[in-house]
Amino acid sequence: MPPATQQAQARVELFVPGEPATFATKGEKAWKEAVTAAASLCVPSLEAVDGVSLEFSLSFHSRNGQPFDLDNLCDPVFVSLKNEGWFGGRNANVRWWRATKAEGPVSGVKIVGQAGPPNPDQRFSLLQAVYQGDLPHHGRHEGFAAWAREIAKGVKGPLPDRLGIGVRFRNPDLTIAEIASGRVKNIIDCLYLIIGGEASAPHDWTVNELWVERASANLDDRAEVA
Secondary structure, three states, X not given: OOOHHHHHOOEEEEEEEOOOOOOOOOOHHHHHHHHHHHHOOOOOOOOOOOEEEEEEEEOOOEEOOEEXXXXXXXXXXXXXXXXXXXXXXXXXXXOEEEEEEEEOOOXXXXXXXXXXXXXXXXXXXXXXXXXXXXXXOOOOOHHHHHHHHHHHOOOOOOOOOOEEXXXXXXOOOOOOOOOOOOHHHHHHHHOHHHHOEEOOEEOHHHEEEEEEEEOOOOOOOOEEEO
16 A cells, blocks of 8 residues: 555656557556556555546557557556556546557656646647537447548548547546447547548557546536547
8 A cells, every 4th residue: 555645646657668568469468567566656546636648658650560559558557557546446537538659769658647637739620529429339330420421521631640539528427448348449439431441440540649538517428529
C-alpha cells in the first residue's frame, strides 16, 4: 500500500520503459507486468486522478507487419492501472483519457494522471458532428455507419497522414476505459467510411491521437465526434 502522501498528490507522472504491446498479442503479459510494477509505486486517490494521458513511444510503426492501433495499445495499460487501484480500482470511474503514439528513440509509455483533462488543442478541425442514434455495439453497426457515410460527404480533400479523433459521450454513467469490449473501439471501428478501410477492418492505425471524455451530467446517450 503506497504511503498516504502518495495517495493525496494531485498529479501523477511516470514513465514505463519497454516495448508497448496491444491486447491479445504475444508481448501483452510482459508489458502488463512492467506497467503494473511502475503503477504500484504510486496509487493516486480517485479525487486526485479521474483520468490519464498515455503517450506511447514506439521503436517501430508496426510489429510483424501489423501497424499498432492506438486504442488497442491503451487496453493493457488501463487493465494494469485498474488492478493496482488507480481510479478506485474501477475503470468505470475513468472520466476522461487522452492517448498518442509516435516513434521514438526510447520505447515505453508516459502516464500522466490528474483530475480533469488538460485543455485539448485545436487539431480536431476536419469535422465536428453529433451522433444521436443508439451507440454501436460492434464495428458493423448500420445506423452509425449510415451517419458516418453522410458525415464523410463533408470532408474536403484527402485525409492527413496523421489523424486525431475526439469523442465526448453525453452519458456520465458510460464506461469509457474498457477498450476491448467498450463503446470507444466500436465507434472507431465504425468510422471506416471516414478514415478508410471497410466494415470490421478500419484503417484505425492511421489514428495517432485520441481524446475520450464523458459528460459530468446526464444529458443522453449521444456521442459527439470530432
